Amino acid sequence: MTPRRTHLAVPWLLSAPAAALLLALFAGPLLLLLRVSLYESSDGGTGFYRPGTWTLRAYGELLGEPFGRGTIAFTVALGAAVAALSVLIGYPLALFIHALPRRAKALAIGAVVLPKLANVFVVLYGVNLLLGHSGPVNRVLLAFGVTSEPLLLTHSLFGVVVAETYLVLPYAVLVLVPTLDRIDPALVAAARGLGAGPWTAFRRVTLPLSLPGVAVAGQLCLIWALGAFVGPLLVGGPEQATLAVRVQKNGLEYGDWPRAAATAVLSLLTVAVCVAVYAWPARAMRRAGGGP
Amino acid sequence: MKCPDASARADGPDRRSFLRAAGTAVGASILGGCSSPPPPSGTDFRGRTLTIFVYSGLDKLFQEHFVEPFEAGTGAKVVLDAGWWDSIGKLKASPKGQPAYDLVLTDATQGYPAIKSGMFRQIDFDRVPNHKALAPVALDNWVAKERYAVTFHESAMTLVWDRRQVGAEPSGWGDLLRGDFNRKLALYDSFYMSLYTFACMKVAADGKPGTAHAAVAGDLGGVLDFARCERDRVRLWWPTGTKMAQDLLQGAFAAGNAHSVAVLRTVKDKPEVVGFTTPDADRAFVQLMWVIPADTPNAELAEVAIDYLLSKDVQTAVAKRGAGTSHLEAAREAAQADPDWARTYPHTDEQFRAMRYYPYEAYFKDWERIKRTWEQEVLRKS
Amino acid sequence: MRRLTLHLTRGLGVLALVTLLAPLACAVWMSFAPGEVLEPPTSQWSLRWYREFFGTAKWTRAMATSAEVAGLSVLGSLGSGLALAVAVTRFHFRGRRAVAGAVLLPLFVPAVVLAMGLLPFVALAGLQGKAVALAAAHALVSLPAVYLVLRGALAQADPDLERAARGLGVGPVTAFRRVTLPLIGPSVIAGAVIAFILSANEFAFAVFLSSPRVRTLPAALWPEARDKETPLLAAASVVTALFTLLGMWIVARLLRR
Numbered sequence: 001m002t003p004r005r006t007h008l009a010v011p012w013l014l015s016a017p018a019a020a021l022l023l024a025l026f027a028g029p030l031l032l033l034l035r036v037s038l039y040e041s042s043d044g045g046t047g048f049y050r051p052g053t054w055t056l057r058a059y060g061e062l063l064g065e066p067f068g069r070g071t072i073a074f075t076v077a078l079g080a081a082v083a084a085l086s087v088l089i090g091y092p093l094a095l096f097i098h099a100l101p102r103r104a105k106a107l108a109i110g111a112v113v114l115p116k117l118a119n120v121f122v123v124l125y126g127v128n129l130l131l132g133h134s135g136p137v138n139r140v141l142l143a144f145g146v147t148s149e150p151l152l153l154t155h156s157l158f159g160v161v162v163a164e165t166y167l168v169l170p171y172a173v174l175v176l177v178p179t180l181d182r183i184d185p186a187l188v189a190a191a192r193g194l195g196a197g198p199w200t201a202f203r204r205v206t207l208p209l210s211l212p213g214v215a216v217a218g219q220l221c222l223i224w225a226l227g228a229f230v231g232p233l234l235v236g237g238p239e240q241a242t243l244a245v246r247v248q249k250n251g252l253e254y255g256d257w258p259r260a261a262a263t264a265v266l267s268l269l270t271v272a273v274c275v276a277v278y279a280w281p282a283r284a285m286r287r288a289g290g291g292p
Numbered sequence: 293m294k295c296p297d298a299s300a301r302a303d304g305p306d307r308r309s310f311l312r313a314a315g316t317a318v319g320a321s322i323l324g325g326c327s328s329p330p331p332p333s334g335t336d337f338r339g340r341t342l343t344i345f346v347y348s349g350l351d352k353l354f355q356e357h358f359v360e361p362f363e364a365g366t367g368a369k370v371v372l373d374a375g376w377w378d379s380i381g382k383l384k385a386s387p388k389g390q391p392a393y394d395l396v397l398t399d400a401t402q403g404y405p406a407i408k409s410g411m412f413r414q415i416d417f418d419r420v421p422n423h424k425a426l427a428p429v430a431l432d433n434w435v436a437k438e439r440y441a442v443t444f445h446e447s448a449m450t451l452v453w454d455r456r457q458v459g460a461e462p463s464g465w466g467d468l469l470r471g472d473f474n475r476k477l478a479l480y481d482s483f484y485m486s487l488y489t490f491a492c493m494k495v496a497a498d499g500k501p502g503t504a505h506a507a508v509a510g511d512l513g514g515v516l517d518f519a520r521c522e523r524d525r526v527r528l529w530w531p532t533g534t535k536m537a538q539d540l541l542q543g544a545f546a547a548g549n550a551h552s553v554a555v556l557r558t559v560k561d562k563p564e565v566v567g568f569t570t571p572d573a574d575r576a577f578v579q580l581m582w583v584i585p586a587d588t589p590n591a592e593l594a595e596v597a598i599d600y601l602l603s604k605d606v607q608t609a610v611a612k613r614g615a616g617t618s619h620l621e622a623a624r625e626a627a628q629a630d631p632d633w634a635r636t637y638p639h640t641d642e643q644f645r646a647m648r649y650y651p652y653e654a655y656f657k658d659w660e661r662i663k664r665t666w667e668q669e670v671l672r673k674s
Numbered sequence: 675m676r677r678l679t680l681h682l683t684r685g686l687g688v689l690a691l692v693t694l695l696a697p698l699a700c701a702v703w704m705s706f707a708p709g710e711v712l713e714p715p716t717s718q719w720s721l722r723w724y725r726e727f728f729g730t731a732k733w734t735r736a737m738a739t740s741a742e743v744a745g746l747s748v749l750g751s752l753g754s755g756l757a758l759a760v761a762v763t764r765f766h767f768r769g770r771r772a773v774a775g776a777v778l779l780p781l782f783v784p785a786v787v788l789a790m791g792l793l794p795f796v797a798l799a800g801l802q803g804k805a806v807a808l809a810a811a812h813a814l815v816s817l818p819a820v821y822l823v824l825r826g827a828l829a830q831a832d833p834d835l836e837r838a839a840r841g842l843g844v845g846p847v848t849a850f851r852r853v854t855l856p857l858i859g860p861s862v863i864a865g866a867v868i869a870f871i872l873s874a875n876e877f878a879f880a881v882f883l884s885s886p887r888v889r890t891l892p893a894a895l896w897p898e899a900r901d902k903e904t905p906l907l908a909a910a911s912v913v914t915a916l917f918t919l920l921g922m923w924i925v926a927r928l929l930r931r
Binding site (some may be wrong): 008010011012014015016017018019020021022024025026028029030032033089092093096097106108110111112113114115116117118119120121122123124125126127129130166169170171174175177178179181182198212213215216219220223224226227229243244247248251252260261264267268271272275286 | 676683684686687690691694695696697698699700701704750753754755757758760761762764765767770773776777778779780781782783784785786787788790791792794795810811813814817818819821822823825826827829830857860861863864867868871874875891892895907908910911912914915918919922923926
């Protein structure tokens with residue numbers, strides 16, 4: 001992709017609406033957030049923060065104590081795992097959907113998107129039901145003799161990973177299907193015509209050409225998964241609390257606004273760092289696909 | 293980790309018991325001639341709009357039993373807004389002089405800090421004559437005494453169990469320490485209820501049931517240690533009442549604590565599964581309150597509204613919904629109508645005298661320490 | 675052998691889709707429960723909750739508000755996201771990297787926190803409780819995702835095609851509209867779908883920026899969801915899902931023309 005130098009105002013004009021949205025609706029709250037995180041927490045029961053104070057104590061506690069560091073580590077690990085799972089499961093599913101005839105393809109995409117159109121509480125309630133103590137998963141496990149007693153799949157790490165992957169996967173599919181559609185079918189046909197089997201044609205034509213799309217899907221899923229909130233809240237136990245859950249607990253249940261704000265700022269930094277780290281493999285994937 | 297054997301037993305606050313006795317005496321003398329007072333006459337609030345924040349699920353109830361007679365009686369318009377914890381945040385963000393609400397229903401954990409930070413104004417109790425129809429003990433706390441809130445009780449801490457799994461039915465909180473409940477308990481993840489549950493278990497184990505309040509106030513360290521010791525008995529920590537009900541019906545736990553309102557609702561649909569009791573010793577109730585934002589222009593109207601909300605009609609509807617009511621007459625009638633309600637909530641004078649909220653004041657004295665221990669050592673394996 | 679693998683892959687694909695739908699199927703099933711407890715009905719089925727949903731103004735008005743807000747927010751995020759994606763992929767300008775990074779930031783902050791932080795500003799601007807304010811907030815939240823998707827698509831679309839059209843004497847906007855836009859069409863639709871989903875489901879901003887008059891469905895349902903999930907919630911979800919699907923189908927049909 002070669003850059004084009006024309007009217008220098010054009011790119012700025014094009015960027016203006018997005019920039020305006022960011023400045024008007026994001027910069028203000030972000031600065032407010034930063035300021036609140038630097039207040040001193042009041043002793044519980046006397047208000048939300050001590051006005052007029054400045055302190056780094058909230059950050060110190062979060063980063064200095066194993067509890068805070070553990071939450072950050074868990075959030076990152078969960079985010080990476082869920083993103084990876086979403087792409088790993090989403091890619092074959094996208095391949096399957098991409099190969100369907102037009103009407104079935106529309107239905108399949110509808111089926112993938114449909115769960116996201118329902119209220120997330122209801123959907124996770126369904127997940128809880130399926131993974132529940134007397135739900136179908138446990139019944140199957142008992143029937144096949146894998147366990148003698150029903151397993152506690154909710155309130156557990158397993159449940160959280162399943163729930164979050166369930167919530168993030170549709171985005172992976174929504175990004176990957178158009179990616180696969182964009183690959184010129186003539187290229188695959190040519191490979192087959194030259195004698196390549198279906199697996200080889202996929203491996204040497206489709207897969208490399210789809211890697212830029214995979215990079216985007218991975219980035220999107222990573223960002224969503226790092227913000228995991230409802231899944232850990234409703235399907236996980238206290239050991240599966242992510243940064244977002246801590247923000248909610250501190251801010252709204254305990255009224256400790258400085259700590260909640262500091263957790264939110266750290267959450268932002270964590271995601272930023274993860275995205276920056278992700279840029280390496282992402283660039284490699286884009287290059288492999290013949291991108292910039 | 294070894295659990296502490298002896299717990300220092302502290303006496304309950306003497307000032308409180310004196311005030312309660314005094315209050316009861318006064319209340320009893322007033323009660324003699326008290327019924328639902330007529331709507332205030334001569335007050336015309338035509339053209340005004342009162343925006344009230346209530347907890348979800350209550351808006352339908354208030355719409356039916358409160359909004360119509362109130363609008364008819366005062367000429368004002370009512371806008372009900374239902375939510376959960378968004379009220380405080382919205383109020384804090386409202387511009388001065390234009391608070392998001394004119395009247396707010398909140399609880400002690402949210403209300404006390406907000407009141408202390410000056411968000412709410414004092415209430416003229418003379419304009420809320422129905423407060424005298426409440427059990428005096430309901431108003432026996434600092435926010436009501438300093439006139440910042442009209443407080444009353446709602447949900448009780450209830451012992452719930454799965455009748456399919458449990459043979460010998462538990463009768464007190466000490467029973468949760470039974471061997472057959474080990475690793476099969478389900479407790480609320482919020483400490484305002486579950487720390488108190490641990491306190492009840494501890495005093496029962498020490499052979500002194502009925503002293504849980506004193507234990508939290510006087511031996512907080514002992515209670516926290518006990519919680520830390522016994523947390524392994526808990527199989528799961530429920531985050532919402534619905535999750536608790538779902539897990540109970542699925543058989544995921546044998547026994548635990550719960551909000552009485554959720555239990556009474558679930559037991560109606562599944563009596564063969566849900567067993568429950570609200571043990572007499574160490575009963576504790578959620579404290580709710582009506583508060584008026586400091587800079588509302590409709591303070592008088594809000595006070596009239598509180599009065600209506602405390603009327604017998606509204607309180608009877610509240611009781612029918614499965615919650616407790618501090619309105620003496622409404623409570624008496626609700627108890628006669630529903631035996632399950634009667635064995636959960638206070639309705640006789642003696643029961644009201646003994647009614648206690650969760651030990652909020654003790655919690656707020658040592659908030660940081662409790663929160664830290666709870667989050668890091670009780671909820672999680674340390 | 676090939677036929678076997680074909681059937682196997684097809685079977686697995688269908689199984690995956692069915693698994694994706696299973697929790698939602700549970701929700702649909704629960705919406706027919708006759709009692710108040712959120713449990714799948716086995717002996718008695720009832721349309722009671724659907725009747726209550728459609729019969730109560732609170733819910734139907736909330737649904738209409740949700741649609742309005744979601745529609746506005748899709749326009750906002752598509753418009754600004756597409757423009758930004760074009761700027762970043764087709765032009766080289768100072769601040770390009772900064773803007774491309776900054777656009778992702780809103781995703782990194784928990785929605786509840788952003789909502790609480792936004793509230794005082796919205797109140798100051800006098801927009802508290804207006805649908806436009808909520809739509810703008812939703813556009814902000816979906817902008818990063820929409821931008822990412824569109825940028826990926828534009829990066830893949832060969833700029834030489836557009837250049838060829840320019841060489842033939844077509845103006846820049848027309849070249850974009852008739853050459854590039856159809857090429858990235860599916861991604862635009864994907865972006866619109868993502869933006870719509872985000873807005874229709876979003877409850878943090880909806881709760882804080884709402885007023886009794888302007889309330890989206892998630893904001894109206896949120897209080898019910900926390901401690902008192904009745905099958906009404908399930909019924910509402912089913913209705914929302916179906917309506918949205920219908921809307922998407924209509925849009926897809928229109929675009930095919």
